Amino acid sequence: MRFLITGGVGFIGATLANYLARQGHTVRVLDNLSSAGDKSRLDPAIHFTRGDVEDKPKVWRLLNKVDCVYHLAARVSVPESVLYPREYNSTNVSGTVAIMEAMRDAGITRVVLASSGAVYGEQQVEKVHEKLLPHPASPYAASKLAAESYVRTIGQLWNIETVSLRIFNAYGPGQAVPPTHPPVIPQFMRQILEGGSLVIHSGGEQIRDFIYVDDVVEALYAAATAEGINRQVINIGTGVGTNIVDLIKVIEQVAGRQAQTIIIPSVDGGVSSLVADTGRAEALLGFKPQIALPEGLALLKERDSLFAPPPPQTGFEDRGWGVFSISANLSDSIRGNPCYEKRS
Numbered sequence: 436m437r438f439l440i441t442g443g444v445g446f447i448g449a450t451l452a453n454y455l456a457r458q459g460h461t462v463r464v465l466d467n468l469s470s471a472g473d474k475s476r477l478d479p480a481i482h483f484t485r486g487d488v489e490d491k492p493k494v495w496r497l498l499n500k501v502d503c504v505y506h507l508a509a510r511v512s513v514p515e516s517v518l519y520p521r522e523y524n525s526t527n528v529s530g531t532v533a534i535m536e537a538m539r540d541a542g543i544t545r546v547v548l549a550s551s552g553a554v555y556g557e558q559q560v561e562k563v564h565e566k567l568l569p570h571p572a573s574p575y576a577a578s579k580l581a582a583e584s585y586v587r588t589i590g591q592l593w594n595i596e597t598v599s600l601r602i603f604n605a606y607g608p609g610q611a612v613p614p615t616h617p618p619v620i621p622q623f624m625r626q627i628l629e630g631g632s633l634v635i636h637s638g639g640e641q642i643r644d645f646i647y648v649d650d651v652v653e654a655l656y657a658a659a660t661a662e663g664i665n666r667q668v669i670n671i672g673t674g675v676g677t678n679i680v681d682l683i684k685v686i687e688q689v690a691g692r693q694a695q696t697i698i699i700p701s702v703d704g705g706v707s708s709l710v711a712d713t714g715r716a717e718a719l720l721g722f723k724p725q726i727a728l729p730e731g732l733a734l735l736k737e738r739d740s741l742f743a744p745p746p747p748q749t750g751f752e753d754r755g756w757g758v759f760s761i762s763a764n765l766s767d768s769i770r771g772n773p774c775y776e777k778r779s
């Protein structure tokens with residue numbers, strides 16, 4: 436098959452692109468490189484184009500003879516979206532409309548949208564299912580819900596098959612760890628390995644559904660060809676909730692080191708619980724996640740160069756692996772808040 440992946444240099448997009456290329460598919464990637472991604476992470480067989488999803492002529496060219504579009508390009512930080520809602524609306528909503536319009540013009544018949552479990556917001560159930568009324572709690576979540584709505588509506592008007600996957604907290608190798616609002620798993624892993632301190636919000640009681648990126652890619656792959664999923668929204672999580680305190684215990688086991696923690700009880704850590712009901716994914720996509728959290732964290736540590744041990748020291752010079760990292764990472768981890776998505 437021939438695929439176009441928008442945002443295909445990002446964490447999930449590059450993992451998906453490389454997987455599809457390995458399966459022998461033709462893969463084109465469009466990415467404006469606005470995030471930390473690097474195109475060198477893409478398999479050489481992948482055709483990469485630097486550009487914006489709103490660049491119509493470029494998008495039209497890339498859509499030529501494509502069987503399915505994966506629309507992943509987005510701005511993905513919850514706290515950043517609180518500060519810059521207009522930018523989030525522009526990329527995540529207008530950008531999605533632009534892709535749908537171009538697909539209509541190019542006669543493309545299928546799109547898979549990377550939506551988010553964040554659309555649910557605070558709910559009074561143990562596991563969130565797709566029939567619940569979403570209560571987005573951030574501009575990021577609102578933009579994802581709006582994108583779902585545009586994809587479904589434009590798809591319906593122009594006979595384009597659409598499916599929106601509400602991905603929960605993905606983690607795995609290749610996830611960027613920016614200095615502000617880093618995602619919680621790689622941030623905590625790094626802190627523990629380096630002997631820094633972890634700052635935990637809201638007593639560490641927030642519960643999240645952490646899913647390894649290879650499982651997310653399996654679900655995305657299934658969504659490109661599954662029958663009977665037109666206009667659906669489907670949760671992509673593991674169905675297993677883990678609170679932040681327990682997450683740290685598992686990372687400690689994988690890292691072989693004890694964490695030093697500072698617990699801040701009163702700071703807002705986002706919605707209290709967000710765990711996927713995975714019934715629809717199993718029924719419609721035949722999707723069952725394969726990688727449990729301890730295994731996924733071990734794979735992360737093994738495969739992500741971020742966690743490679745420092746090179747052996749040749750003299751007595753201070754390489755900044757010890758004392759410096761404790762103070763620097765202490766302030767980073769204050770922002771390592773599990774309500775964030777990419778940055779969570």
Ligand SMILES: NC(=O)c1ccc[n+]([C@@H]2O[C@H](COP(=O)([O-])OP(=O)(O)OC[C@H]3O[C@@H](n4cnc5c(N)ncnc54)[C@H](O)[C@@H]3O)[C@@H](O)[C@H]2O)c1
Pocket residue numbers: 441442443444445446447448465466467468469470471472486487488489506507508509510511526530549550551552601602603604605606611776777779
């Ligand atoms: N990572 C998660 O836990 C998670 C959870 C739920 C949903 N999602 C969704 O999955 C998708 C991918 O997330 P990710 O974690 O890989 O994020 P990412 O930031 O690593 O990737 C997003 C990519 O989109 C690109 N991009 C942004 N704006 C663009 C534009 N206007 N034109 C072209 N490219 C643009 C960025 O350069 C980046 O490479 C996003 O849509 C996100 O909302 C991610």
